[in-house]
Amino acid sequence: MRDSDRLLSGARPATVREKLAELSAAAPVDLMPDFYGDGPVRQLEERVAGLLGAEAAVFFPTGTMAQQVAIRYGAEVTGRTAVALHQLGHQEMHEHRAYADLTGLRAVHPTGAPRNPTAAELTTLAEPVGTVVFELPMRDAGFVLPTWAELSDACTAARGLGARVHFDGARIWESAPYLGRDLPEIAGLADSTYVSFYKSLGGLSGAALTGSAAFVAYARTWRHRYGGQLFQQWPAALTALTGLERELPRIPDYVRHAKVIAGAFAELPGAQVFPRPPHTNQFRVWLPYPAARLNEAVLAMARDEKVWFAGGWQDTAVPGQAMAEVSVLAPALEWTARDVIEIGLRLSDRVQM
CATH class of the missing domain: 3.40.640.10 (Type I PLP-dependent aspartate aminotransferase-like (Major domain))
Structure with a gap:
């Protein structure tokens, strides 16, 4: 996730040096x-x-x-x-x-x-x-x-x-x-x-x-x-x-765009989204694959394509079905519905390899 150029869910973790720079910029000299x-x-x-x-x-x-x-x-x-x-x-x-x-x-x-x-x-x-x-x-x-x-x-x-x-x-x-x-x-x-x-x-x-x-x-x-x-x-x-x-002034944009992202997820084969449309900038998505294979594919895509899709997949009570939580933040605003569908299909291909 840290080295990805594009992130759909979440935000890129900052290094300690970056956080220190942020603190320095936020604090008045005196x-x-x-x-x-x-x-x-x-x-x-x-x-x-x-x-x-x-x-x-x-x-x-x-x-x-x-x-x-x-x-x-x-x-x-x-x-x-x-x-x-x-x-x-x-x-x-x-x-x-x-x-x-x-x-x-x-x-x-x-x-x-x-x-x-x-x-x-x-x-x-x-x-x-x-x-x-x-x-x-x-x-x-x-x-x-x-x-x-x-x-x-x-x-x-x-x-x-x-x-x-x-x-x-x-x-x-x-x-x-x-x-x-x-x-x-x-x-x-x-x-x-x-x-x-x-x-x-x-x-x-x-x-x-x-x-x-x-x-x-x-x-x-x-x-x-x-x-x-x-x-x-x-x-x-x-x-x-x-x-x-x-961040607070941008949250309404995240909430609005979450509806676009969730709608695109719902177009992926076998996908389920809840709630639809999302109530906030976060929602849950289910895909018809085991969690271990999805997490491996997400990491492989991040390594090979520098794209972070959605991680943290967990197996559910339904065999062969996994769930992840999606958080739409600033990086996701660059994603269109078509981007989500195209990259989601590529992820599915990786899972099935």
């Missing part, structure tokens, strides 16, 4: 590093709070830490030890159930359908919950989003139950076009929102929580208790600020 969260970290927090229309924001080194703090707060202010999570949500799939092991909370699953819960499903929960979590978009369901009306109604239903609403908004930046609302209006539906700085914006690492001043003050205290009060985090903060400046 900018001092942060010391326990001031300086550029505080600038980033103020920028994010403004973007999401929140009273305040607090930087975290990881999203996993941030989300545990958010749902802990919901349990404490409501006195309820249950939290409404989806079985495919990030807390269940990618955080080793930290909400249970570190915080002692229990999960209630409002629905088994591969999407966020509806208002009707929330009103029939068997027990009170302190927080209802919505993941925007739900990555492990295929980067799917509810409609604006569905999301609004579900948030209203959650509050009617006396619960807080928390948005797992790691990819909220690319959710706005589908929802048809700006970021402050979307985040305004929730009591707290988590955002990521590296998934779409190209930052080194880091996350933030936004919400009321009281919530953010609580989050700062628990960030320290969880070990997230680092001495200096200015490299992550500077790359996040750069991403907000350079």
Whole structure:
């Protein structure tokens, strides 16, 4: 991928020297590093709070830490030890159930359908919950989003139950076009929102929580208790600020072009695409070949043709069928539908050799 001239999915990884040059370019000559969260970290927090229309924001080194703090707060202010999570949500799939092991909370699953819960499903929960979590978009369901009306109604239903609403908004930046609302209006539906700085914006690492001043003050205290009060985090903060400046304005273009790319994928023999059209700039594609052969062919094409198609193929429950996630970023804007079809057919030929 690093040496490819053309990339369809993802972005070319930067070297350490390139990242250092980016940091140097982003930092004013007289900018001092942060010391326990001031300086550029505080600038980033103020920028994010403004973007999401929140009273305040607090930087975290990881999203996993941030989300545990958010749902802990919901349990404490409501006195309820249950939290409404989806079985495919990030807390269940990618955080080793930290909400249970570190915080002692229990999960209630409002629905088994591969999407966020509806208002009707929330009103029939068997027990009170302190927080209802919505993941925007739900990555492990295929980067799917509810409609604006569905999301609004579900948030209203959650509050009617006396619960807080928390948005797992790691990819909220690319959710706005589908929802048809700006970021402050979307985040305004929730009591707290988590955002990521590296998934779409190209930052080194880091996350933030936004919400009321009281919530953010609580989050700062628990960030320290969880070990997230680092001495200096200015490299992550500077790359996040750069991403907000350079990448955030381009995300609507990525979302629009993802529809072109996904439509072209669907023309390949035996291919399946979901969702179609994509809700964001990311979607899933299935091809009728084993994952090992597809990954070998992708690497061979990158070596021989300097073209990176889509990697990370995984076998599925259907024998001989593999799935990959496609992320449409800046390099993919140069690809036409015809490019995707022609190169996809060449990849299929390699798999069958």
